[in-house]
């Protein structure tokens with residue numbers, strides 16, 4: 518891996534305070550993303566994937582959610598390393614859209630209905646790069662062409678509702694790339710789209726990433742999508758990474774019982790799966806996730822785990838190095 522990652526997260530703990538309860542949504546998370554690398558965060562609903570991305574982007578709900586500890590460092594294209602935790606809300610605005618591009622599930626939440634597509638893509642170019650109105654608009658048209666939108670000049674003058682869902686997602690990708698970010702965060706970017714369009718958007722993201730050498734954090738609950746797009750995967754459970762490694766290694770030799778359970782109940786992986794399984798939630802495993810407001814002392818998966826022994830409920834296991842650059846938060850990983 519690159520010695521100087523684009524994103525370097527160490528010991529991230531993010532909490533929510535609701536009605537005097539302290540909810541630990543992300544617990545002691547370590548993650549790096551190298552240039553031109555895609556890391557997928559995968560896990561059930563509520564496992565902390567989106568809170569991880571909101572923590573990186575400085576978009577936690579004010580007064581409710583807070584990064585309690587840890588380091589979040591981003592390496593800009595210029596090579597400067599920015600301590601994201603040290604940024605004011607104002608300074609964060611200069612980072613989002615400029616150094617970090619974002620693509621979300623529903624393009625209509627990122628696009629403003631009252632401005633044309635071209636104006637919206639041109640705006641960050643004017644703000645962050647100081648380009649003139651005309652130059653920024655011309656660049657926006659070029660970006661629309663780059664993301665595969667036919668007749669980009671005409672499309673640039675249209676409003677979001679005049680585009681199909683797939684075209685709108687292409688437009689938000691163009692907007693996210695407008696300032697040539699070092700890191701792209703994609704949170705379920707294909708979930709709301711129909712299956713053939715999903716595959717096209719994944720291809721587009723892969724192409725854009727390799728052309729630009731960006732790091733990409735890709736959040737999904739779909740293992741088929743992980744297989745399709747990611748180099749490495751981090752499996753989250755109850756706010757912690759329980760297993761991480763290359764996609765090839767983790768999918769062929771899962772070393773955590775939770776990953777194993779997901780894999781066992783998942784259909785065959787590969788391109789066909791993306792098409793067939795797109796939009797299908799992760800297969801279910803018997804039992805339920807413990808409350809994040811009252812996590813047990815031991816392994817949070819213990820109550821659902823077929824490998825459980827007494828020691829599992831005594832302390833949270835550390836991430837064990839299982840070889841092959843793979844890590845598992847299970848004391849019995851050798852038997853999984």
Ligand SMILES: Nc1ncnc2c1ncn2[C@@H]1O[C@H](COP(=O)(O)OP(=O)(O)OP(=O)(O)O)[C@@H](O)[C@H]1O
Nearest residue numbers: 533540542561562563564565566567568569578809
């Ligand atoms: N705005 C919020 N207020 C209070 N608690 C929150 C808030 N957002 C998230 N949480 C807490 O953080 C936990 C993790 O949420 P998160 O959105 O990161 O899950 P996720 O893995 O992204 O799930 P999904 O796949 O459903 O998006 C939630 O279960 C909840 O307890």
